[in-house]
Amino acid sequence: MKALFSISLAAILAIGVAHAGNFTQANTDKAREIISAAIDAHGGEALLEDLQTLRISHETTNYSVDQSRGTEPPWDESSARGVDAIDLDEQIFVSRSENAGGGFVGENGTIINADNSYQINYRAGTVAKIAEPDYATASGPFVRVTPALLLRTLNDRIANAHYLGDTTIDNREYDVIGFSMTVGPAISLYFDKKTRLLHRSERVFPGFGLVEYEFKDYETIAGTPFNRNFVLRLNGDVNLERAIVSVDVNTPLDDLLVVHEELEAIAELQPDPLSRQEIADGVWLIGGNNTYAMFVDMGDYVFAAGGTGGSKDRIKSLREVVGDKPVKYAMMSHHHFDHVLAVPDYESQGATLIAAREHEKIVRRAAEYGDALSIKAVNERMTLETDDRRVDILDIGPTAHTEHLLVAFLPDEGIMFEADHFSLPRVGPIPPAVPSTVTFAEALSRMDLKVTKIVSAHSPRVATMDDLQTALQAEVFQASR
Ligand SMILES: [Zn+2]
Structure with a gap:
């Protein structure tokens, strides 16, 4: 029996190998042919190899799918403008952008330049050294939205390329090539059969879905075609539209590498593993990696506040104390979406979920068994009270970030848990308040809440009312430009 099995397995393998050899050879040849034609269309191999630096400035509109103030389309828009630049020989990458929307404003910069790598917050006026700069990971998103850089990478990694087939979209015929970069899932590249230019690409993220990139309105600059417009779709919904404002080829990047001397140097960014802080007797803030939740010992049971991801580990840590x-x-x-990720974990604990009435549908959607989920829908306020403790759950919306926002307030201890309205960085000075923080502070005084400690879903640092005042009064740092 064993011998027979071995023989037939060998026969199958032999046939398989013979077929695979022919197919793979034909496929590889076809891929090389298409890539070679595409490289010619994108300026030719010599020109692409001569590309040393590239600087692209843009204006971008983001559509906040499932991240808007309301729960349904039309989604809120936010805007950003910035510059990305790369030096391919020196492995330098710089990205700087200003953005506004969703109750936030920001101006941030990243410089990846070997030992002189920095993360800059221009609004707060702080600079942190990056201890372990990662050029490939940092520059990857820019490479993926820049056809000339994608083509160069494709040429360098031609051994990883495969012909996937051809297709027609909107009356345009495409050849499709699949390849992988050093980081992230594989990319499918769609080359127009007539012009040989790259018009679309796609990546699939397990558990999330399809990300589509569309490159539009090519214009030739310094012998190389560059797209003047770009669209990003997530699972079919337009998520981002970008207009390219300027393209500079092979100009020095020196001005982008300067760190303004008036910026305040703060400690290097360090890993943030799971930790548990006891804020008051029987009240804990547990979390890590920028996401935290508050747990309150009510005597007979535990009350949890906050639904960010990572709750399994947090519940494990909670079990050590309760x-x-x-x-x-x-x-x-x-x-x-990032604040209902914990719903299935609480569901499996047998908990009743508490949510604003208007958010009930989304919380059910986030659950494993949504129809059976036990939910207490809150209209303005509710109170949980035991012999040991009182927790007020209040809707303090609308704010600049969301129409409804539930906070958990412990009136006896003066502790409040909130999400997305007042997050402090782990180290360094308190940054100037963003619009969502301003509307949060207004709600606290309007409702006359005697808060002494603010505990946040994205901050391991427990804040005081003085910290909130500091943020509201802090002036925005004026950068040199
Ligand atoms: Zn939010």
Whole structure:
């Protein structure tokens, strides 16, 4: 029996190998042919290899799918403008952008330049050294939206390229090539059969879905075609539209590498592993990697506030201090996708989810068994009270970030848990308030809440009302330009 099996397996393998050899050879030849024609169309190999530096400035509109103030389309828009630049020989990458929307404003910069790599917050006026700069990971997103750079990478990694087939979209015929970069999932590149230019690309992220890139309105600059417009779609929805304002080929990047001397140097960014802080007797902030939740020992049960990802580990840490006391209630602050990721974990704990009435549908959608999920829908406010503790759950919306926002307030301790309205960096000075922080502060005074400690979903640093005042009064740093 064993011998027979071995023989037939060998026969199958032999046939398989023979077929694969022919198919692979034909496929590889076809891929090389298409890539070679595409490289010619994009300026030719010599020109692409001569490309040393590239600087592209843009104006971008983002559509906040499932991250808007309301729960349904039309989605809120936010805008950004900035510059990305790369030096391919020196492995330097610079990205700088200003953005506004969703209750936030920011101006940030990243410089990846070996030992002189920095993360800059121009609004706060701070600069942090990057201890382990990663050129490939940092420049990857820019390379993926820049056809000339994609073509160069494709040529360098031609051994990783395969012909996937041809297709027609909107009356245009395409040859499709698949290849992988050093980081991230494989990319499919769509080359127009007539012009040989790259018009579309796609990547599939397991558990998330399809990301589509569309390159539009080519114009030749310094012998190389560059797209003047770009569209990004997530699972079919337009997520981002970008207009290219300027393209500079092979000009020095020196001006972008200067770190303004008036910026305040703050400590290097360090990893943020899971930790547990006891803020008051029986009240813990547990989390890491920029996401945290608050847990309150109510005597017979535990109340949880905050629904960001990573809750399995947080519940494990909670068990070390409360034993097997049930998590009876879990409050979801608002409907944004990163704030309902914990719903299935609380669901499996048997908890009743607490959410603003308007967010009930989204919390059910985030659950494993949405129809059966136990939900307490809050209209303005509710109170949980035991012999040991009182928790007020209040809708303090609308704010600049969301129409409804549930916060958990412990009036006896003066502790408030909130999400997305007042996050402090782990180290360094308190940055100037963004619009969402301003509307949060207004809500606290309007409702006359005696808060002494603010605990946040994205901050390991517990803030005081003085910190909030500092943020509201802090002046925006004026950069040199
Ligand atoms: Zn949010």
